[in-house]
Every structure is written in structure tokens, then in C-alpha cells.
Amino acid sequence: MTGAAGFLGSHLVDRLLSDGERVVGIDNLVTGSRANLEASANHPNFTFVEADVSLPWTWAGDFDGPALIMHFASPASPVDYGRDPLGTMAVNALGAMHGVELARAAGARLVFASTSEAYGDPLEHPQPETYWGNVNPIGVRACYDESKRYGEAYVTSAIRQVGIDGRIIRIFNTYGPRMQPDDGRVIPNFCLAALRGEPLTVYGSGAQTRSFCYVSDLIEGIVRLAKADSLAETVINIGNPGEFTINELAQILSEVAGVPLRTVNCELPPDDPTRRRPVIRRAHDLLGWEPKVQLREGLMATLDYFRSVQPQTSLTH
Ligand SMILES: NC(=O)c1ccc[n+]([C@@H]2O[C@H](COP(=O)([O-])OP(=O)(O)OC[C@H]3O[C@@H](n4cnc5c(N)ncnc54)[C@H](O)[C@@H]3O)[C@@H](O)[C@H]2O)c1
Structure with a gap:
């Protein structure tokens, strides 16, 4: 391996x-x-x-x-x-x-x-x-x-x-537990920002879509x-195959974390794919495989993980 x-x-x-x-x-x-x-x-x-x-x-x-x-x-x-x-x-x-x-x-x-x-x-x-x-x-x-x-x-x-x-x-x-907190991917970024009570950084308009597998x-x-x-x-x-815009992900993550939705928009990096x-x-x-874990359930487990490895970033509410 x-x-x-x-x-x-x-x-x-x-x-x-x-x-x-x-x-x-x-x-x-x-x-x-x-x-x-x-x-x-x-x-x-x-x-x-x-x-x-x-x-x-x-x-x-x-x-x-x-x-x-x-x-x-x-x-x-x-x-x-x-x-x-x-x-x-x-x-x-x-x-x-x-x-x-x-x-x-x-x-x-x-x-x-x-x-x-x-x-x-x-x-x-x-x-x-x-x-x-x-x-x-x-x-x-x-x-x-x-x-x-x-x-x-x-x-x-x-x-x-x-x-x-x-x-x-x-x-x-x-996504899920053991992702690096600082690898720049959207779910760790959003989780850490939510746990720190900071706004979530959205690249571009947030209309680009991604599919997230737990x-x-x-x-x-x-x-x-x-x-x-x-x-x-x-x-x-x-x-x-569940497809979400980055703005939808920000909304769901905020709800799961129990924080009000706040975002800031930054420039889209070059060659960022618009849809996936x-x-x-096959x-x-x-x-005989298909995914079972819903996005909210997976985000909850991921937030718990980041809370456990970054205890100083406890929720502000
Ligand atoms: N996580 C995802 O969403 C995703 C999506 C598509 C493909 N992948 C692929 O899955 C694999 C694992 O990804 P991940 O998310 O676990 O990333 P990761 O960075 O957490 O894990 C990659 C591991 O490879 C090791 N590594 C890198 N270069 C090495 C080298 N030259 N010699 C020995 N070890 C080396 C790193 O130290 C790290 O432990 C990668 O090949 C990645 O391209 C991951």
C-alpha cells in the first residue's frame, strides 16, 4: 500500500x-x-x-x-x-x-x-x-x-x-476524518472556518459544482x-453522484455546524473545473457498489474529526 x-x-x-x-x-x-x-x-x-x-x-x-x-x-x-x-x-x-x-x-x-x-x-x-x-x-x-x-x-x-x-x-x-486541515480543499477549509467562527471562503461565484463522497x-x-x-x-x-454548488455546500455546512452562513468570495484559481x-x-x-452516506451525515462526522484534532477551534456558539 x-x-x-x-x-x-x-x-x-x-x-x-x-x-x-x-x-x-x-x-x-x-x-x-x-x-x-x-x-x-x-x-x-x-x-x-x-x-x-x-x-x-x-x-x-x-x-x-x-x-x-x-x-x-x-x-x-x-x-x-x-x-x-x-x-x-x-x-x-x-x-x-x-x-x-x-x-x-x-x-x-x-x-x-x-x-x-x-x-x-x-x-x-x-x-x-x-x-x-x-x-x-x-x-x-x-x-x-x-x-x-x-x-x-x-x-x-x-x-x-x-x-x-x-x-x-x-x-x-x-472527504472525511484524516484529511489534512490545511490542504486547501473546500471541505477542510469550510469546516475549519466554521469551527473558528470565520466566514467561509468561496472561490469564484460559488456556482461551480462538485460531488462529494464520504x-x-x-x-x-x-x-x-x-x-x-x-x-x-x-x-x-x-x-x-450527488452534485452540489459550492454555495449549496456552504449553506449545508453552516447548518450542520450550527453557525450563521457567512461567506467571502475570492478569485477562482486557474483551470478550476466548473462541473464534476x-x-x-460500472x-x-x-x-454492486453505490454510496450510502448522505452529505449532512458525512459533514457531521468530518466536523467532529476537525473539532477533535483542532480543539482550540471550538464552536463559538
Ligand atoms: N482524496 C481525494 O478526494 C482523491 C481524489 C482523487 C484521487 N485521489 C488519489 O488518491 C490517492 C490518495 O490521496 P489522499 O487524498 O489520501 O492524499 P494524501 O496526501 O492524504 O495521501 C497521499 C500519501 O502519499 C504519500 N506520498 C506522496 N508522494 C510520495 C512518494 N513519492 N513516496 C511515498 N509516499 C508518497 C504522502 O506522504 C501521503 O501520505 C492519491 O493518489 C490521490 O491522487 C484522492
């Missing part, structure tokens, strides 16, 4: 251990933290290796080799990948290549964490897996979008050329995709 100390990686580690699997987690802690692995750190079936997976991998497990490789290492928010565009390209491109090599050598299945950013600023709405995307290859998001697309192309080529069992998951915006739903989808014996398709969207919503028919038909 690469990216094991990150938001999604750590939830996956917890889930795989509770399913009885043995897990080797690799992370260089660039955006993740050991605190995310607190629940798993002393588990007898868990080994943690601090390493950069852009560099060649050395197998560190105390068993023969992995049956499953999950490549989740990568900065994931515009703020994080904007700090290190070259490192982001390396982990998604070279990391995917190393993952394929190990999968080939060990006869393991490989799951590559791709993203809805592969669709760029989509001209087709909502986005099915068959849509090729509308990505600016030299824009500020290109290091992330294009390296994920390269990773997808590399894994797909390895499936075709050397016959590995590779699977690609296009993850749409996911982390437990996403993890269930990923595990189903990873464990399915055979799949008719290599690429599967996982996300929540997954078509999840996930439904092939994995």
Missing part, C-alpha cells in the same frame, strides 16, 4: 487489516502523517516503511511477495501538488512503473489510484469512464492531471503487453474493486 500514511491510504490499511490481510505500508510522509496510522501501527500484520516510491522499490515484507499492490502515493490537493509539481509527476509516473514491475515479478494484482482530474474541465457531463477528458497539458494542474493520465496509460499498456492484472480507479472528491463509501468501493476476481472493465469511477459528477453505472453493475 503506497501512500499508506495519507488520508485514503490509512483508511485502506485499517480496512485491509480488519479483513485479516497482511499489509506493508510505504510512505515518505510528504503529505501524510504517522498519526493517521495510530490505529494500525502496532498491529502484528502491519509493517511500515518510510520511503519514496518514485525511487526503485525494494520488497520489505516478511513474506514472499504481495498478492495485491495498491499505488495511492501522490499529493492530492492543488495546494500540495502545487508545492512540488516534479515530485508529483515522479510519484505518479515512475511510481506506477515501479508498481507494474513488482506486480509483474510477484504475479500480483495492481490497483492504481487515478482521479476525476483525468477528465479535466469536462465538456461531457456527467462523466462516464468512456469520456477522454479536457485537460490543459501546460496548466497549473497539469503535473497532477497528466501524470495520473500517464499512470493510467502505463498500467493499461502493461495489461496489454505483459498481461498484468491491473485496475484503475478514478476517484472523485472524497470516505467509508469510497473505501468500500476500492476494496470491492481490488478483491473482485475478474472485471469486465479496467477503469472504474468511484464517487458520489461521476457516472457510477461500479454499480460490476461491483
